[in-house]
Amino acid sequence: MDSSQLLGFTTFAYLLASALYIAIFVFRAEKLGLLATVVACTAFLVQTAGLGLRWVESYQMGIGHAPLSNMYESLVFFSWTIIILYLFLEYKFKNRLIGTFAVPFSFLSMAYASFGTNIQQEIKPLVPALQSNWLIAHVVACFIGYAAFAVACGMGIMYLLKKKNEIKHGKEAAGNLISTLPDLKIIDDVIYKTIVFGFIWLSTGIITGAIWANSAWGTYWSWDPKETWSLITWFVYAVALHARFVRGWGGSRIAWLAIIGFLSVIFTYYGVNYLLSGLHSYAG
């Protein structure tokens, strides 16, 4: 058994979990709930083992480093942080419909890692620039933030669907599928909380990145595209939080900002690497 088999299995387990969570919503099959959770937990445990084993394997190859060093590894880690965050929310809010809009993100990230044609899966040694203790702190902080924003985006979509449904059919559109989604107030609360959580971790990620840059290049900020885009993302969420706190924004507007913010995250994470050039060219 090697890590790539475990992670391959994980991809299919997340596919199954996503299908189950979507089924719970679409077919109102609440009976599938426990099964969905079990599958998601199993996938999470297998993925954890896969990540751990990949870490061990890198040491066996004599190039030991945490599995956080390239696009493939970061996608796997992204999916891992999304599922851990989701399972926490499911436990906290006792609502599996959140999973309908969150678990597929985990699957998509793993699927892209596994089948993306430009994704290299081999364990590669660290180039000199990445040989730093800041690597783990920086990547972990960023991806916890990204995962929170992914969940916030899922909740934003959920909010807008439900809201549109309520406008169309009135508040008590009983029997209507979308009306079974959690209360708007609850969704709004989850969006806000995940954004706050993500914002603190994104800030930590940017700061650890700046400290690392200073110890490697002597500049904590050089307006490299990746840095700049992480700051743009930070601005978007800062706007969302100020609008909510001081101007009392909520509901649809925050839901939209959660979606726009996540598009900015995707561009920071993925778009910059392939569309713009800069110092982060080696990394995920």
Place this chain on the structure above:
Amino acid sequence: MKNKNAFWNFFASVKLALFNLIILAVASIAGTLIPQKEPAGRYIEIYGASVAKFFEILDFVDMYNSWWFLTMLVLLSLNLIVCSIDRIPNVWRLIVMNNLDTDPARLEKMKQGRAINTKDSVTDSARAMKDIMAKDGWKAEEAQIHNGIMLFAQKGSWTRLGAYIVHVSILIIFAGAIIGSLLGFKGSIMLKEKTTTNVIYEFGTNKVIPLGFDLRVDDFSLSFYPNGAPKEYRSDLTVLDGGNEVLTKSILVNDPLDYKGITFYQSSYQNYEEFLVTIKQDKTNQQQVFRITPGRQYTWGAANVTFGILNISPAQFGKLRYKIWFSDGNGPPSQFWMDDEKTVVIKRPENDYSFTAGQLYATGLQVAKDPGVWYVYTGCTLMILGLYVAFFMSHRRVWAFVSEDAKGSKIVLGGLSNKNKIGFERDFEKLVSKLQFDQDESKQQG
């Protein structure tokens, strides 16, 4: 604050903050799409002469240092300062306000409110209540008011300042950046092995900056992984101050050398068609370093040695192998192949020699002096703490008003929290449950 004018209100407004953040975001996006700091010709090539001219006039080619981008940062700073000054007095009033004179009638109407009857007297009930609160960490003050005793306790009143801690942290970061750009410098130097410098060159301007000490490169080496990817770039540096060797360190990409506030970072390298040869005569321990080119004969007069590199062949990973010719006048000359950066012992009839040959490298060092960096780091730490306080810590207040009633006394509890209402509800219920437990006990005793 009656003296507020339109100007003040403008800078204190959240609208301006939102506008600033959005404009900064949009400008930053433009800055990632338009290549920055390229030579002028490059822009003409990409965008055509007229657009390139337009970009140059508006500083789009070095946007993040342009007057208008810096103006936006100044505007953001003013906004942060003014809006904080504008709001802090009200927040401060909430922090220091006397909650003991709260109208008892308000307590039951609070989000968390509860009334309980006991058989004890007002003073006994108040004392018991105060003890129970203390057990949960609520240190209560008390006051006698008209018909009873008011107890009040609060936690985390200072956390109302959380958002302002974040605002101040951003200003500290900006201050650090300004200090760094005024009092510091960033530059670089390309230095051949075995050479010394006392100056470096500033980025952008190429201005000569004296270091105030000497820096010598003793050695540069690079190594590769079996797959050919670079593994390590290393420069062995020695600092000489007043002619004395004061510091020696091997620097790596993530491990710079720091001396007197100036930091040297491993950044790049260059190789030359020149070679460094070190010969040591074992018997006398004399040694000499030569910088040579292949195909020529060199002489070490003191030891009567002549030598040269006859041939070079590439080995793995860009490393080289050398064919060496060596003679010390006794017996036929030696000829042998050796690897780059290795030492070979040459056994001659009269003497043994240690012979080291390596390609000549220059190491590219990035050099920075930034006295503002610790302000930036302090600001960053403060920002994370401030965000934590602003979002996860709350100002929680608990009141208990004890008054006389027909059967003994009545305790009215009230509680407010500015954030995390669900968590506070739990805390409040915990407090109330303890109260009932104690009462039951007292009932049994009575």
